[in-house]
Amino acid sequence: MHEIPSVPVTITDIIEESPSIRTFVFSRRFPAEPGHFCMVWVPGTDEIPMGFCAQNAITVQKVGDATETLFTLSRGDEIGIKGPLGNGFSPTGKTLAVGGGVGAVPLRLLATSGAADDFILGARTAADLLYREELSRCTNLQCATDDGTYGHHGFVTDLLRTADPAMYDTICVCGPEVMMKAVLAILIDAGCPEKGQFSLHRYMKCGVGICGSCCIDPTGLRVCRDGPVFTGDILENSELGAYARDASGRRKSF
Amino acid sequence: MHEIPSVPVTITDIIEESPSIRTFVFSRRFPAEPGHFCMVWVPGTDEIPMGFCAQNAITVQKVGDATETLFTLSRGDEIGIKGPLGNGFSPTGKTLAVGGGVGAVPLRLLATSGAADDFILGARTAADLLYREELSRCTNLQCATDDGTYGHHGFVTDLLRTADPAMYDTICVCGPEVMMKAVLAILIDAGCPEKGQFSLHRYMKCGVGICGSCCIDPTGLRVCRDGPVFTGDILENSELGAYARDASGRRKSF
């Protein structure tokens, strides 16, 4: 049993991606591969899971206590990073990335590492389209916004349907649960759920595979350790899109 | 901090060297170099230090509880061996070994490893001359007995004096404390105490350098870890030959 340290890092840059989303660049690179995440220790507040958007950065959406405290930090402040954790994506062949909202975070590292050929990026509105310019440089990027302020007026699933899943060997997906559920449905229809690699979010208390708070039904697999990335065939008939457990372990429907 | 295990070994052979001295050969070789020792666990009785006379053998003189229990063991019985421990001899150039009584034990491994050119072996009486035949095969052996039943009638020191210490680069010594003290005196007289490498015996409780029961005056060096082998210059004006501490730490004069 070897130490999994929470490594102190200094925030060297903060990029305002949108009013409620910021990227924190830190002083140290971690050997993170696309889809890996870390547990971010916000001293005095909490430790929460965040995907690596780069080997030295995370992108955070403000949603509650810990993320709010993160938003009060400035350059020079310090946080603890425990990671890289999880299994990550394992793309092979022609690869499509499908990201929605902050789900774009782990896919960015996939794209910048050169593993994603095409990218479908969705958000509520134009201002929330994460990393748009950067992604357009390293992938063939298509966008969708719910309100039509940029790209396709509608959902990423509309674009996916026209893209024809059969063309791809791997489809890496991360985004809101309903979106991922819809993408999975498309892949099942197309007869290739196993091509889909879905990065899941579940309530994580330990991040290292011991506590059991992130386990999904019906397999009992741990999102933090056996995941966060699972192929679509494993997620068929799973809790995906139906419910998730909260901090106490109670089921909450989506 | 890594485990220093007491490895169970099976006794495969017992050689009666004399009525009160037996060699126990065991089922496993240890990477012992000349002068290394081990802590021998005699389950239910005690754990005591013994030199390696070979990488898979110890030679034991019956003197008390634990050694008596050892003498009750037969082939197929098991003991625990923790080792190799200690620093061992570090002979260079022309090497003489001087052994008295069971002090011959660690010198045997020196001789069989080819490191000893000449060997002076002493004992009370002919029957107690340990490993005589074997040593005569791999070294130029001279013997001395107190009672004159074999070789020189007198002490090993008599032979050493005629041998001229100046001829040797290294003189490895192990035997009764008074003998070692006398050898040291000869080397000091000859102006080369540093050529002498003396393997000491002190009461050892841990064998790994933590408890302090084997420390010698005035350096405070640990016989079990910094020793058991010390050069003569370090032992000049030491407790060697004067006193040693018992199990409780009280000084006992020789």
Add this chain to the structure above:
Amino acid sequence: MVTLIPGDVTVGGVRLQNHCILAAGVLGTTGASLARMLQSGAGGVVTKSIGPEPKEGHHGPCVAVLDGAVMNAMGLPNPSKEFTGELDGLRGKPVIASIFGGTPEEFGEVADWFAGRVQALELNLSCPHAEGYGAAVGADPDMVEQCTRMAKHTGLPVWVKLTPNVTDITEIGLAAERGGADAIVAVNTVKAMRISTHFRRPMLGNGMGGLSGPAIFPVAVRCVWELYESCEIPIIGCGGVSSADNVVEMMMAGASAVEIGSAVVDDVAIFRQISENLYRQDGGECPENIVGCAHA
């Protein structure tokens, strides 16, 4: 190495598939996870500790993985009564419900939810980092006796899990025995703390935590030994077990079975791995001859 003849074992009123049980609070939050651990070779599984009210647990960090140890302060997060639903798919399986409360009455209340749903109850009288629960109750022999007695009303076998953080663990073991316990589980985590020198604050959100994993194995073996010398009921050894030889060592100290928690950090397949090394049809010894044999 000493190996055992394989086969079912019955300990403390529960028929187990082998001697190694998943410890409470480790991968025991959902029914699916418990089922997975049974499929991956656990001889039985203990649930996350369930209490009278839902709890979210402490703020993070909740777990620190150290060299040769794990430190946690989860804070007993649990969905309370709702958890019984998790067990629907596990009827008849060797599942033990871990429960806790602040009073004997609360223990009784929670115990009742599980009647008919599990093979036994394990009373968590030992969590070292939850105010008013766990060890706060479990260091008091009278309370232990009363809580045990209350849980026994369910008719289920009752296992009492002890804290090592007491002056004399045998006093608590004897209290459990008096209360009618069917087995003792020894031990829960050792009260501990680490501080991040960089951040100048404890590594865990809660400050204090409980130490588990290889570092506490010698402490757990000692507790099992002491209890075996003074109690009559079977003992289930827990704390730092991570190899087949560790299982045998616990048994020689007096354990009839063991629980394993932290070792899943190294490998979730630990139960299968241990079984492969622990059991031999040929050359394996009769487990009954091993239990407590080092006391001879």
Add this chain to the structure above:
Amino acid sequence: MVTLIPGDVTVGGVRLQNHCILAAGVLGTTGASLARMLQSGAGGVVTKSIGPEPKEGHHGPCVAVLDGAVMNAMGLPNPSKEFTGELDGLRGKPVIASIFGGTPEEFGEVADWFAGRVQALELNLSCPHAEGYGAAVGADPDMVEQCTRMAKHTGLPVWVKLTPNVTDITEIGLAAERGGADAIVAVNTVKAMRISTHFRRPMLGNGMGGLSGPAIFPVAVRCVWELYESCEIPIIGCGGVSSADNVVEMMMAGASAVEIGSAVVDDVAIFRQISENLYRQDGGECPENIVGCAHA
């Protein structure tokens, strides 16, 4: 890493050369060995525990070196009064005599032998494997208070070394404080056992032993933390310290200095090594600002 400004420190009435003291019973059997440890960089040294009668100690094996831990059952071997002779060459040096007894009177008797010969006394009220001594006395607050008071009659500063093997260590710390202790040393070894599965008997001759080394560091930090929250007198942290960062961590938990024992197994030059990493004239912080700072 946090570093400290070098310089002498005075803790519990003793002026030390640095913050790291050789722990009792480790390389402390002879005056020469103690002198060697001072020369190799120890800030102060504690002797082997000395009692009212000479003792040979337990049968071997007395020490087992494990992965990340040491387990010992020496059985308090000591030459008794004769030991005072060992200290002749150490007048004026930062030497602390560790003493033990079975009663307050015995503590008083042994304490008297050391008046004028050492800088302070450390009461071993905590050895977990000596019948009738050590923790057998040290788990009882009244006894601890009385023993402390008796030792204080010598006029020497008195440090009281506590056992972690109690339900509430602060109770014992407060008893020492009431008895007039000048400092608390926390902690002695954790009661433990390992069994050789091959030989089917405990690895130590005595059966039970005390665990020390890195494995108990989180337990020791916790004890120091708890004592710092409840006691006024300085605390000397002991248990598993093996690096400069460990020293800082103990200090942040509330220790004014530390004792180091088992780490000498890896390297007898550990004190020099730690000092080299711990102290910086430039960039070092004031030790007083570090002690207890994690409680903020």
